[in-house]
Amino acid sequence: MKDVSISFIPGTRQPHIDMFMKLIEPLQERFRITIVPQGGEFLIATPSIYYKMSAENWKFFIEESKKSCTIMYSFVECIQPNFTWFDYYIGFHEPADFDRIIRAPYYMEDRKKLANTKKQVDEILQEKTGFCNFIYSNAQADPLRDQIFHALCGYKKVDALGKHLHNAESTVISPRYGGDWFLGSIEMKKPYKFSIAIENAVSSGYASEKIVSSMLGNTIPIYYGDPNISEKYNPKSFIDCRKFDSLDSLVEFVSYLDSNDDAYKKMMAEPWITPEQVRKDEDEVKSFLAAVATMFEKKERRRSNGPINEYDIELWQHIPNSINLEKNVATPPTIKKDEKQPIDEDMMRVIRAGVRSLKRKRNYYRFIANFFVGKRRRKYSNKKKAYSTLIDKANKTFK
Numbered sequence: 548m549k550d551v552s553i554s555f556i557p558g559t560r561q562p563h564i565d566m567f568m569k570l571i572e573p574l575q576e577r578f579r580i581t582i583v584p585q586g587g588e589f590l591i592a593t594p595s596i597y598y599k600m601s602a603e604n605w606k607f608f609i610e611e612s613k614k615s616c617t618i619m620y621s622f623v624e625c626i627q628p629n630f631t632w633f634d635y636y637i638g639f640h641e642p643a644d645f646d647r648i649i650r651a652p653y654y655m656e657d658r659k660k661l662a663n664t665k666k667q668v669d670e671i672l673q674e675k676t677g678f679c680n681f682i683y684s685n686a687q688a689d690p691l692r693d694q695i696f697h698a699l700c701g702y703k704k705v706d707a708l709g710k711h712l713h714n715a716e717s718t719v720i721s722p723r724y725g726g727d728w729f730l731g732s733i734e735m736k737k738p739y740k741f742s743i744a745i746e747n748a749v750s751s752g753y754a755s756e757k758i759v760s761s762m763l764g765n766t767i768p769i770y771y772g773d774p775n776i777s778e779k780y781n782p783k784s785f786i787d788c789r790k791f792d793s794l795d796s797l798v799e800f801v802s803y804l805d806s807n808d809d810a811y812k813k814m815m816a817e818p819w820i821t822p823e824q825v826r827k828d829e830d831e832v833k834s835f836l837a838a839v840a841t842m843f844e845k846k847e848r849r850r851s852n853g854p855i856n857e858y859d860i861e862l863w864q865h866i867p868n869s870i871n872l873e874k875n876v877a878t879p880p881t882i883k884k885d886e887k888q889p890i891d892e893d894m895m896r897v898i899r900a901g902v903r904s905l906k907r908k909r910n911y912y913r914f915i916a917n918f919f920v921g922k923r924r925r926k927y928s929n930k931k932k933a934y935s936t937l938i939d940k941a942n943k944t945f946k
Contacts, residue, residue, distance in 0.1 A: 551578045551843045554587030554611060556596065557604050563593045563622050567637075570651060573836055578843050588846055590615035592633070594624040616848055623653065623755045625748035634849040635842060639753040647849050649838045650752070652831045654759050659828075661762050661819040668812040671765045672740075678703045678805065679741040679769070682732060684710040691771055691788070692745040698794040699769075702802050705743065708735055729756055736764035740805060745788075746772030754779060761785075762819045767811075769801065779824060784817040 555564055564582070571580065590611045596619075600608075612632070619629065621638025628636035628648060637649045681696050696712060699705050706715035717735050736742050742761035746753060754773040758780065761768035770776060771788040786804075791797040804811045820828075 549578050549843070551580045551589070552583050552587040553580065553589045553591060554583055554585050554615065556590070556592050556600075556608050558595065558599070558601065559591075559593050560595070563620070566622065567591065567620050570835070571839055574840055574843070577840060585611060587611075587615060589618055589843075591618045591620050593620055593622050594626045597626070616842075616846060617850070621651075625746070625750050625753045625755075627750075630850055632850070634847075637839075639750070641752040646838070646841075649835060649842070650831070652828065652835050654756065655828060655832060657759050657763060658820060659825075661759070662822075662825045664819060666765070666816060668815045671815060672808060672812060675738060675740045677706055677739040679705045679743060679801075680736055680739045680766070681705050681707040681712065681743045682709045682735060683707075683712075685747055686711045688747040689745065689749055689771070692743070694794060695743060695745065695769065695771070695788065695797070698798050699743070699801060702798050703805070706739070729760060732756070732760045733764045736761055736766045739764075739766050740811065741786075741801060742766045742768050744768040744770045744772075744785075748772075749774070751775055758785065765815070767804070767814060769797075778827075779820075781818055781821050781824070784814065784819050 568580075568582075574580065585607070590608070592608060596605075596608065616635070617633045618635045618637060619626065619633040621636070621640075624638075626638060628638075628640055630636070630647060635647050635649060637651050639651070639653070640648055641650065679699060683692070693712065696705055696707065704714075706717075707713050708715055708717045742757075742764065744757040744761045746755060746757065749772055751774055754776055757772075758768045758770050758776070762780075762784070768785040769788065770785050773779070774789065776782075776787065786797075786801065788797060791800065804814065
């Protein structure tokens with residue numbers, strides 16, 4: 548039995564650690580896997596490295612990455628691989644025959660529950676007291692989510708139980724800020740006939756807990772996100788927004804199911820997951836464990852040699868100063884419209900590094916703002932280089 552040591556970046560949330568260790572638990576038969584504070588053979592980062600990272604923890608990552616294989620474990624976020632920083636990526640991204648990408652088999656225990664569920668559709672319908680729920684705290688998402696919410700509200704009130712567009716209260720504890728948020732969201736959805744289950748981002752292979760928790764709550768998901776979602780769940784058991792050519796036609800179909808008990812029960816009676824999809828799940832788990840086992844066996848550094856770019860370090864030394872880490876919101880910047888100064892090549896390289904690193908639009912704005920407030924600009928002023936297209940775009944954004 549081989550020894551494998553793993554380190555997580557300080558500040559990694561315990562649920563993220565637990566979920567990763569649960570994924571690789573079957574490998575304990577082949578490897579003696581231990582978690583160490585630092586100096587692990589494998590250094591694991593979660594998406595918080597992009598938007599909730601202190602300068603101190605970022606420096607920890609820089610130093611530890613020099614002697615460890617680095618892994619981006621995307622947890623349940625739509626984070627694309629960055630193979631400049633990481634040797635391997637474990638997440639939703641489709642492998643495409645590239646062995647540095649390892650697709651994680653998320654929510655397999657819950658998918659087994661869905662596959663084995665025998666629905667009592669008459670009892671389920673009798674227990675429904677609400678029309679549709681909308682449970683979100685993140686306003687920075689695909690705009691279609693809000694559009695569907697407002698379109699359905701034109702037919703009948705949709706209960707927005709989260710912080711975003713909040714218009715109703717729930718008797719269940721807030722799932723994100725108290726207790727088990729996943730189980731809490733299931734309980735919140737149970738009284739409703741429908742659940743708006745729309746991803747924060749749209750990417751092939753990215754399907755988060757939103758559709759799973761809706762199905763476990765015996766509510767029909769109104770889903771938009773992964774274009775291949777019908778390969779993972781029975782397409783007859785949920786409403787796929789991609790099948791409709793307009794919001795009006797979507798609302799018309801939902802209203803038909805809502806007003807026609809027989810049609811609603813027919814859809815609800817469909818199995819959430821088909822037998823063929825169950826077999827695919829089993830193959831996916833085997834492929835995942837085989838890929839991770841190979842990674843543990845080889846302990847091979849796959850990214851290019853040399854430390855992470857010094858401009859990335861510069862970037863992360865600046866960002867925490869303008870962010871309220873407790874609430875994860877940016878301090879509103881003061882932008883002077885009339886101040887325009889050329890920026891040197893060093894500055895441009897920092898900005899390019901930031902654009903590659905900060906995938907979310909919110910964090911992109913934070914990054915640009917840090918370098919356009921007066922106290923940040925003085926370090927890079929009085930240079931010869933003209934503004935690039937990116938700089939012009941940033942100036943227009945903050946006018």
